[in-house]
Amino acid sequence: MSNKRVTIYDLAREMGISVSYISKALNGHPAVSERVKNAVRKLAEERNYKHNSQAVNLRRGSARTIGVIVPQIDKSFFSEAIAGIEEVCSENGFSLIICQSHDSYEKECEAVSTLIHQNVDCVIISISAGTHSPDHLRNLQANGIEVIQFDRYIDELDSFKVISNDEEVSGDVVKDFIRKGYNRIAFIGGPEHLTIFRLRKKGYLKTLKEAGLPILKRFVFDDSLSKEQASAIAANLLTLENPPDAFFTVSDEQALGVLQAARALGVRVPEDLGIVGFANESFTGIVSPTLSSVDQKSKEMGKRAANLYFESMTVKQRGGPVSVKKDIIKAKIISRESSRRDADKPGSL
Amino acid sequence: MSNKRVTIYDLAREMGISVSYISKALNGHPAVSERVKNAVRKLAEERNYKHNSQAVNLRRGSARTIGVIVPQIDKSFFSEAIAGIEEVCSENGFSLIICQSHDSYEKECEAVSTLIHQNVDCVIISISAGTHSPDHLRNLQANGIEVIQFDRYIDELDSFKVISNDEEVSGDVVKDFIRKGYNRIAFIGGPEHLTIFRLRKKGYLKTLKEAGLPILKRFVFDDSLSKEQASAIAANLLTLENPPDAFFTVSDEQALGVLQAARALGVRVPEDLGIVGFANESFTGIVSPTLSSVDQKSKEMGKRAANLYFESMTVKQRGGPVSVKKDIIKAKIISRESSRRDADKPGSL
DNA sequence: ACCAATTTTTCAATCGATTGAAAAATTTTT
DNA sequence: AAAAATTTTTCAATCGATTGAAAAATTGGT
Structure with missing residues (x-):
C-alpha cells in the first residue's frame, strides 16, 4: 500500500533514455520515431503510469478546467445545467470543478477563492440569493479568468450572460x-x-x-x-x-x-x-x-454557457474582438x- | 483583461527581498520577524495575491483533496451524503472533487482516471450499477490513494466501507x-x-x-x-x-x-x-x-466516510496498524x- | 570515405511554491 | 573591540512535466 506514483523519471530510468524523450513520445511529438513511441507507450501502460495534472497544469499555465458555482446541485435546474456544461467541456477536453454556494455570499466567495487557487480558465456561475455585489467576480476577471453568468445574474458586471426571456x-x-x-x-x-x-x-x-x-x-x-x-x-x-x-x-x-x-x-x-x-x-x-x-431549458443553457467560453477563446486566439453579449434562451x-x-x-x- | 496572476516572485521583486523569504512570511514560518510578516501580508492582500494550488500541491506531493464518485448528484441521498463529506473535509482543510458515474462503468473509470491525475489523497465512492469488478478501485490503491466505499459497495475489495444494515x-x-x-x-x-x-x-x-x-x-x-x-x-x-x-x-x-x-x-x-x-x-x-x-441517514454516512479517512491518516502517521473495517449505520x-x-x-x- | 542533410536524442530552462542549509547581519557576552 | 550566540535573509534543490535549442547519431550523395 501507499506506493509512490510512477513518473516519467521512472520510465526513463527503466528504458535508459532521457526524460524529455519519454515526454515527447507520450505526447506524440513528431520528432520521435514510431518504434520508440510504441515502446514507451507500452511500458507506460504496463507500469500504470498516469501523468500528474498538477505538474502539467503548472507548466502549461492553465488547468484546462472550468469552475461552476451554483446555489445547490440537487435542484434539477442546476444539475441539468451542469450536465450541459459537462457535455461541452468534455468535448473540448476540459474538466469541471463544481461548487455550491448554498445561497450564501460567504460560501460563494470561498468558492471563488478556491477556483482562483485551482487556476481555472473560466467560471460559470448562477449567483446566490445572498449576493448583492459583483466584486468577487471582478476579482476573477482581474486574475484573467473569464466569467460567464447564467440564470441568476448581476446585470452591471461586464460578462457573458446566458439567460431566459x-x-x-x-x-x-x-x-x-x-x-x-x-x-x-x-x-x-x-x-x-x-x-x-x-x-x-x-x-x-x-x-x-x-x-x-x-x-x-x-x-x-x-x-x-x-x-x-x-x-x-x-x-x-x-x-x-x-x-x-x-x-x-x-x-x-x-x-x-x-x-x-x-x-x-x-x-x-x-x-x-x-x-x-x-x-x-x-x-x-x-x-x-x-x-x-x-x-x-436548463441543459441548453448550460451548453450555451460553456460554448460561449470556447467560442470566445477561439476568437481571442485569432486576435479578433470579443463583444460581450447576452444570450437569451426562450423559456416555455x-x-x-x-x-x-x-x-x-x-x-x- | 487577461492580466497575469501575481506570484511570490512579483511580491519579492516589489519588496526587494528574496522569494523564499516571502514564502516563509506568508506561511508564518518562525524564522521571520513579525514586522516582515505583516509587511508581506499587507502587500499580498493589496496586490490580491493568490497562491497557485498546482505549484503548492506539486511541491507537497499531495493535493489535500478527496475525490467523490457517485452515480448521480441530483438524488437527495447522494447530495446529502456529499454535504456530509464536504462538512468534514472543510473542517480538515481538504477540498472536494465531485464526479458522476451516471451508473456507467466506463464513466466511473474515467472519473477514477481523472482523480488519479488530480493526485487526490482519497476517493469516496458509491459504485455504479454498471460496475461488476473492483479493478479500477485497486488501481487507485496501487497509486497510494485510500478508497472508501459507501452504500453501494463491492465486498471483495479490501477497503473501508460505510453501509446500512x-x-x-x-x-x-x-x-x-x-x-x-x-x-x-x-x-x-x-x-x-x-x-x-x-x-x-x-x-x-x-x-x-x-x-x-x-x-x-x-x-x-x-x-x-x-x-x-x-x-x-x-x-x-x-x-x-x-x-x-x-x-x-x-x-x-x-x-x-x-x-x-x-x-x-x-x-x-x-x-x-x-x-x-x-x-x-x-x-x-x-x-x-x-x-x-x-x-x-445519508448525511451521517457521508460524514462517517470522510472521518474514516482522517482517522486512519492519524493512526498511520503514528505508525499504528490500520485495520480495515466496515462501519454500519442503522437505517430507519x-x-x-x-x-x-x-x-x-x-x-x- | 567525407561532408551535408536528416533523423534521433539529450540538455537545460521553465512553471510557482517550499525548505533545509548556508550566509549575512545583528545582538550579546566577555 | 573581538568572539560567540542569535536573528534575519538568501541560496539552491525539489516536485513532475514540457519545449526549444543543441548535440549526437544516422542516412544519403558523390
Whole structure:
C-alpha cells in the first residue's frame, strides 16, 4: 500500500533514455520515431503510469478546467445545467470543478477563492440569493479568468450572460391565466437585487396592466423564495374575504408551498385556484395535481454557457474582438394540471 | 483583461527581498520577524495575491483533496451524503472533487482516471450499477490513494466501507407490512452483483420465511431499478387474479413507479396496496399519498466516510496498524401514508 | 570515405511554491 | 573591540512535466 506514483523519471530510468524523450513520445511529438513511441507507450501502460495534472497544469499555465458555482446541485435546474456544461467541456477536453454556494455570499466567495487557487480558465456561475455585489467576480476577471453568468445574474458586471426571456415569459404566464378565466392573480417573487426576479415581476405587473386588471398590492410579494414563506403567504391570502384565484411564483418550491397551503385549506386546484411555478423541477410532474411550470431549458443553457467560453477563446486566439453579449434562451410554459381549467380543454378555444 | 496572476516572485521583486523569504512570511514560518510578516501580508492582500494550488500541491506531493464518485448528484441521498463529506473535509482543510458515474462503468473509470491525475489523497465512492469488478478501485490503491466505499459497495475489495444494515432493516420493513395485515408482499430489487441489493432481498426472503409466509417467485424481481421497469412490473402483477397487496422496493424511484401504476389502475394506496421504498428521497414526502421509505441517514454516512479517512491518516502517521473495517449505520423506516393501514393507527396496537 | 542533410536524442530552462542549509547581519557576552 | 550566540535573509534543490535549442547519431550523395 501507499506506493509512490510512477513518473516519467521512472520510465526513463527503466528504458535508459532521457526524460524529455519519454515526454515527447507520450505526447506524440513528431520528432520521435514510431518504434520508440510504441515502446514507451507500452511500458507506460504496463507500469500504470498516469501523468500528474498538477505538474502539467503548472507548466502549461492553465488547468484546462472550468469552475461552476451554483446555489445547490440537487435542484434539477442546476444539475441539468451542469450536465450541459459537462457535455461541452468534455468535448473540448476540459474538466469541471463544481461548487455550491448554498445561497450564501460567504460560501460563494470561498468558492471563488478556491477556483482562483485551482487556476481555472473560466467560471460559470448562477449567483446566490445572498449576493448583492459583483466584486468577487471582478476579482476573477482581474486574475484573467473569464466569467460567464447564467440564470441568476448581476446585470452591471461586464460578462457573458446566458439567460431566459424572463419578462416576456412571465407575461405569457399571466396572459395564459387570464385566458383561462383566472383574474385575481397573486405573485410571489424573489429578492429584487437579482435581475431575473425583477424581470419576472415586471412581466407580471406589465401584463396585468395591459389587460386592464387591477394591481392589488396585497397580492404581490418579494423576497420569499422558500416553500415555507410561500406557503404562509398563500394560507394568508386564501383566507381573505376576496382571495386570489391564481398564484404565479418565481420558483417551483414556492408553487409547491402554495399547493400545500391550498390542500390544507381545502381549496381545489385548479378549479378554485390556478398555480404556475418556475424552473420545471422534476417534482412538478409527480405531485398531485401536477404543477404547471416555466421550463427554462436548463441543459441548453448550460451548453450555451460553456460554448460561449470556447467560442470566445477561439476568437481571442485569432486576435479578433470579443463583444460581450447576452444570450437569451426562450423559456416555455409547461401546462400541467395545476392551471388546467375548463377554458383550456381541447376544443374550448 | 487577461492580466497575469501575481506570484511570490512579483511580491519579492516589489519588496526587494528574496522569494523564499516571502514564502516563509506568508506561511508564518518562525524564522521571520513579525514586522516582515505583516509587511508581506499587507502587500499580498493589496496586490490580491493568490497562491497557485498546482505549484503548492506539486511541491507537497499531495493535493489535500478527496475525490467523490457517485452515480448521480441530483438524488437527495447522494447530495446529502456529499454535504456530509464536504462538512468534514472543510473542517480538515481538504477540498472536494465531485464526479458522476451516471451508473456507467466506463464513466466511473474515467472519473477514477481523472482523480488519479488530480493526485487526490482519497476517493469516496458509491459504485455504479454498471460496475461488476473492483479493478479500477485497486488501481487507485496501487497509486497510494485510500478508497472508501459507501452504500453501494463491492465486498471483495479490501477497503473501508460505510453501509446500512440493509438485511436487517429490509426484514423490519417486511415485518411492519405483516403487522399491518399485508401478507402478499412483492419485491422489486436491483442488480444482484451489488451487495446492498443482495442483502435487501435476503432480508425480505428470510423474514417472509420466518413469518411462515409463502415465497411466490412471480412476486420477486431483480435488476429493475428504473421507475419505468417498476411501474411495468406493478401494472402486470396488479392485474393478476391474486395480486400482491404490498410492494417493497429497493429505491424510491421504483416505489414511485409502483404508485403511478396503482393510480392508473385505480388501486387504492394504502388501503388495497402498501408501498415502501428505500433512500427517503425528498419527493417521497410531497407525492400523494406520501411514500414510506427507509431513511439511510445519508448525511451521517457521508460524514462517517470522510472521518474514516482522517482517522486512519492519524493512526498511520503514528505508525499504528490500520485495520480495515466496515462501519454500519442503522437505517430507519419512515412510515408515511403509503403503508399506513388501520392496524397502524394510534391505539390499535 | 567525407561532408551535408536528416533523423534521433539529450540538455537545460521553465512553471510557482517550499525548505533545509548556508550566509549575512545583528545582538550579546566577555 | 573581538568572539560567540542569535536573528534575519538568501541560496539552491525539489516536485513532475514540457519545449526549444543543441548535440549526437544516422542516412544519403558523390
